[in-house]
Amino acid sequence: LLLPFLGGEEEEADAIVKTCVLGGFSESGETKTLISSLPEVHGDQRAREGAMEKFRVIMDRYQEQPHLLDPHLEWMTKMLLDFTRSENSPASLVHLSFKFLYVICKVRSYKVFMQLLPHEVADVHPVLELISRQDPEDLETWETRYILLLWLSMGCLIPFDLYRLDGHLESEGVRIREPIMERILTVAKTYLLVGDSPRNAASVLVSKFMTRPDVKQKCLGDFLDWSLAAVSRTNAQSMREIMELDGVLQSLAKLFKHGKRDDLLQYAPVVLRCLEQKRLSESSEAKLRKINVKLIQRLGLTFLKPRLAAWRYQRGSRSLTANLTATHAAGAAGAAAAEKEMQEEDEDYDIPEEVETVIEDLLIGLKDKETVVRWSAAKGIGRVTGRLPKELADDVVGSVLDCFSFQETDNAWHGGCLALAELGRRGLLLPSRLTDVVPLIIKSLTYDEKRGACSVGSNVRDAACYVCWSFSRAYEPKELQPFVTQIARAMLITAVFDRNVNCRRAASAAFQENVGRQVCDRSSGGLNVVTFKQYCVYIASFPEYTKSMIDHLISRKINHWDRSVAIRELATKALHNLTPQAPDYMATTVIPKDALSLPVGVDLHGRHGAILACGEITHALYKVALQTNSHRIVTSFFFLIFYRGFGGGLMRPAICSLIEKLSLSKMPFKSDPIIAGWQWIIDDTIKNLHLFSSGRKGDRPLQSPCWQHLPAPPSQHSACSASHTPQGGAVEHLSCVSHSSILPAAL
Incomplete structure (x- = not known):
């Protein structure tokens, strides 16, 4: 029987797609010509839209291989920014250039794209002036505002106090303009409350701007008060309020990610209490529940000291230098021992009581009905657990294992698998717990529950394969040896007989990862099993x-x-x-x-x-x-x-x-x-x-005529042979078999 067999021919046909692996940016010349033609086409709407669509088609080809664009991003960005900087460029050309820049940003991601934007002192004033002149409600130019906010974020990285850029703010005792710091803060607050994509860029601006040494002393407390007031006053009933709440929560999440712990620790309890009162985990909007989980885990990391747990399981040496020379190895071992001793001295430091609330909320997030929320909660569990003492971390592992109860839904099983994979990948699931964990993972590999007229559980099986994959990379072979046979059997069964093609692929990949890393006789031949003949x-x-x-x-x-x-x-x-x-x-x-x-x-x-x-x-x-x-x-x-x-x-x-x-x-x-x-x-x-x-529906006829199975001569079938047709089934077959003179002859 050809594997995999349970998906059906139709599913397999849909799963087989033609892939195109590109070797480089082959449209470099065409793209340069297209960008150079913008001054000629920006005035004609039809030509402008045609150029935009052509550029989008070219760039979308590299959505799955965006790194191929890296050697060409600098000159493309420079050509487009030159149009925006020129005083002779009309507004239509400026907006068209920003649309092109947004396409590049979308394909390569804003984190990489931002590094290409100039961040000199001379750029801060022009960018701020340009973003101040934009209309936040204009639906045709939102790409312009998005790129300008990212550009302003890079401008906030200049290593000078912003008040030096203000110049003369007063003339004859009258204030003629606002300080740059206040203007940037006003822009950020304005765009955090809009309903389109610039809201996401505004949260990036907040994270870069508020973490500046000169800004956090003057504005951080006031901004957090404004943010918590915005969270408290919105009811998240209308789409407008949902967008506003999303923007504010995004800014807080990024702020607690990039800010220093010493600066934010005093505000963390207040923010956590505000979130608890808001009860966003009960919101009907998945995006709000996800950003709530993300912000809560960042608050948990703020409460805990940034350190690596001394008790975590480590496979081999993490230092390449230590593996090259014995001298370095001895030195690294001594340094590691000293660091471990220092960490053990801090092992018993007081854990704030808010951490318990954080972990409870993350465990609730593991059972959320949306995958993105569960995935974010699982990563949060792994990050927070890595900063806890050993005893408390073991309690967290026990709470995660409670997700695998027969009373829990498939969402809880899926979230539990993701959390176990994160804990194992980070070395936070000690080998002593494998006796409890492995049987649950084996059950998860065959999890398939009936719900109405359909089944649920394919995501659980896929996540269980991820757990097996992460375990193979996290543990030494001697730790997994007692369980390798059980795990190998369960993964092969999933790789062979699972009805979902994604689960079969995941199980096959996890099995090969185990064979490659868990060198053991029990899995001998396993690599050939999956890759040679299915x-x-x-x-x-x-x-x-x-x-x-x-x-x-x-x-x-x-x-x-x-x-x-x-x-x-x-x-x-x-x-x-x-x-x-x-x-x-x-x-x-x-x-x-x-x-x-x-x-x-x-x-x-x-x-x-x-x-x-x-x-x-x-x-x-x-x-x-x-x-x-x-x-x-x-x-x-x-x-x-x-x-x-x-x-x-x-x-x-x-x-x-x-x-x-x-x-x-x-x-x-x-x-x-x-x-x-x-x-x-x-x-x-x-x-x-x-x-x-x-x-x-459901009646499946027998597919072959009776004379293929009964040794009686064909002449005895004359009464029924005429009724056999290509569409014939059980009716014709049973009519033929019913001849009393034929049945005994077959026996």
């Missing part, structure tokens, strides 16, 4: 994985609740192909103990899958010349008439398929009374042919 039979030839793959198909796939029968049918075909790898296990364990327990249950899907599985396994056992207790199987189906009533349209083809497979297997029932039971089942099914002719 066949489940080939993987099952490794004894470590055979039974676990079979058990997974029996316990999770043949009884799958999906309305489409494809998963159950493909799972039984996989069991057919895997039977030669473990025939004794199939005959002595799977059929008597596992497969026979489902047909007598009340679950329709379990009965359907079990019947198909029994037929496929029996046929496979016949192929390997091994007989099993098939008489018991058929007797159970005959006396337990579960194909009647609800689900009959699903069960009848399955039972007839079982009869077909047992006939092909030449079971020794020629003189057995069970033959009469088979005949009765077929006759009773023929009486209800209207169930099949109605074409209801």
Whole structure:
């Protein structure tokens, strides 16, 4: 069976896309010509829009490989900025140039783009004047305001006090203009409350401006008071208020990220109390919940001293120099020992009580219904835990493990996996906890829950693969050796049998990462398993994985609740192909103990899958010349008439398929009374042919005509051969098999 098989042909067709890996910025000459033509085209609306669209198409090609633009960003930016600086440039040319600059910024990210903007003292006044003349409500020129705010952010980095740029503020005792510091603060406050993208650039401006030594002494307290007042007065009911709240929270988050702890520590409790009163975790807006989690984790880091936990697990040496020379290694070891001793002395320092509130809010964020919120909360858990003493950090790990309760939703499981991956990646999940963590991760790798008419859990399985990937990089092989077999089996099962293509890819990548980093005999051949031939039979030839793959198909796939029968049918075909790898296990364990327990249950899907599985396994056992207790199987189906009533349209083809497979297997029932039971089942099914002719969804016809399976001469099929068509199914097949003179001949 070709892997992966559970996604279906349609899903695989959608997943296969043509990728284009570029080798460089091949449109350099065309781009230079296009930018040079802006002075000629800016006056014509049609030409202006055509040039803009052409440039956007060129740049969008590099959205996934933006680093290819780096050698060319400087000259492109310079050409465009020259247009904006020129006094002879009309307003239309200036705005068009800023639109081009925004496209570059979008593709390369604002953090890289900002480094290209000039930040000399001579640029501060012109940029501030230009941004002051803009209309914040103009929807046509928002790109201009966005780039100008970023440019002003770079101007705030000049190493001089801003009051030196003010010059003469008064003339004859009358104040003729505001100081630059106040003007920049006014611009920042104005654009934090707008409803378009310049709001994001304004938050960057605040983080650069408020962290200046001269500004934080005069304006930091007042700005925080203004921000908290804005947070308190907005109700986040209208879209306008939501945007205003988002802008203020963004500025606070960036401020607490870039500001110094000593400057912000006194304000952190007040900000935290304001957020607690606002209860943003209950907001219906995902963006507000995300920025709330981000700000809370930054507050938590402000409460705690910036340090690396001395108790964290470290794999190998972090210093390249220490690995090169023994002398350096000894020196680095001595320095590390001294640092560790110093950190241990600070291990028992008092933890502010606000940290408990921060961790509680982050744990709530792990269960949020939006992925972006859970991901931000997981990163916050990892960052805050890295600054806690060992005992408190272990309590945090225990709280994260509570997310894996059967009472929790798939959101909590997903958030818990992300948090464990972050903790493991940072060395904060000690090896002593692996005994508790590994079983939960193995459960997460097969997490699949029914919700209404669909399933949930693909994101949980994907995150569990990320946990396995991070563990392989975080721990020494000796730490994972007791668990490597369990983890390898679970990852291979996900890589082979998961119905979601992203989960299969993630499991395959995590498995290869473990094979490469956890050098161990138990995973020998694993790399070849995934990369050489993607066949489940080939993987099952490794004894470590055979039974676990079979058990997974029996316990999770043949009884799958999906309305489409494809998963159950493909799972039984996989069991057919895997039977030669473990025939004794199939005959002595799977059929008597596992497969026979489902047909007598009340679950329709379990009965359907079990019947198909029994037929496929029996046929496979016949192929390997091994007989099993098939008489018991058929007797159970005959006396337990579960194909009647609800689900009959699903069960009848399955039972007839079982009869077909047992006939092909030449079971020794020629003189057995069970033959009469088979005949009765077929006759009773023929009486209800209207169930099949109605074409209801879920009825899956048998796909091949009877003479391919029955050894009777074709002449005996003359009564039904004419009715076989390419669209023929169970009706024609059952009509043919029902001839009493044919059935005994097949046995």
